[in-house]
Amino acid sequence: MKCCLLYCYLYPEDYCIPKKRLVEYWFCEGLLNKFDRISEAQMQGGDIISSFLNACLLERDGEDCVKMLDVIRDMGLWITRELEATENIFFFANAGAQLFEKPDAKEWESAKRMSVMKNKIKVLKETPKCPRLRILFLSENEFQVISDGFFQFIPHLTVLDLSRNKELRALLDGISQLVSLECFDLSFTGIEELPIELKSWTKLKMLDLSCMDNLRKIPQHLICSFSKLQIFRMHLIDYPNEDNVLKGGNEKLI
Structure with a gap:
């Protein structure tokens, strides 16, 4: 407890x-x-x-x-x-600290749970080495860019919250390396497309895509590849792209 x-x-x-x-x-x-x-x-x-x-x-x-x-x-x-x-067990919490830049990567190395939510950070470009990190709260920032290598050395990340980053438009392929991820919150972001490479997330249990007004494409068969998914939130809108589960309603999601 x-x-x-x-x-x-x-x-x-x-x-x-x-x-x-x-x-x-x-x-x-x-x-x-x-x-x-x-x-x-x-x-x-x-x-x-x-x-x-x-x-x-x-x-x-x-x-x-x-x-x-x-x-x-x-x-x-x-x-x-x-x-x-x-x-x-190391905690690193700088939530609501009015940060404009993320903390130095060395400060992350020993952390098991980390939060820099509700700040003013716009860019994540470093490649932190966080072999023990399991929980990462990045929500409510001003992210515009997250580098392709940012998640490369965070092998045991279980919970990732990127919600309420409305300027964040794309997920780079590097995020698919988070093969231990079980909980992913993208709600209220500006993401336009989910990459098919996310199929590597075989342990995913929770996915929140609520209120993503710019979301235009989810590749077919992506959601059904999450065989352990138990919590899925999304607001569906009909779009014309043929390779897109957003076209045609709920039946293509499973």
Whole structure:
């Protein structure tokens, strides 16, 4: 449960954290008793969130969200340092820090969970070597370019959140090297096309393509190649491209 709580530490201060998404991330990382099905994990995830609320570790923010109290965030910083010392689990959280450039690549090398969400970063051009990184939150930045080699040496990445980067128009082929990926959030981005090379993501369990107004092409048979996919979100629009599952409705998605 400690690692579940520390997920909230990856979000900015006073951030409204969707409970449903939190449980999905826990599920994809295997924090919920190694359940095979999200339907089985949701009940345990809900119970964990309720226990955090009852213990005043989190507070409600409307019906569907929670927030981490400031004093608990301070405690979370202490817990992360304890985990670094005793269990060799490193957290790197610079969420909401008004960064214009990403942190130096060397700062990533030991991290297992990392967040630079809700900043003003526009470019990711380096090739960081992150052999232990499993969780990476890059959402709510101003990305225009992510280099083809950026994901080359992050072999164990499980959760990648690129959501709400509206200026991001393309996914380069290098992202297909994330063969351990289980959770991928592209919602509210400007991505126009999904590359067929994503077929290499055989472990993918969650894919969110919600509110992608510029999305014009998903290659046929791509979605059905994700044999472990359990959570799939998308707003369908009909487009004319023949090699495109967006033409013709839901039947071509599976």
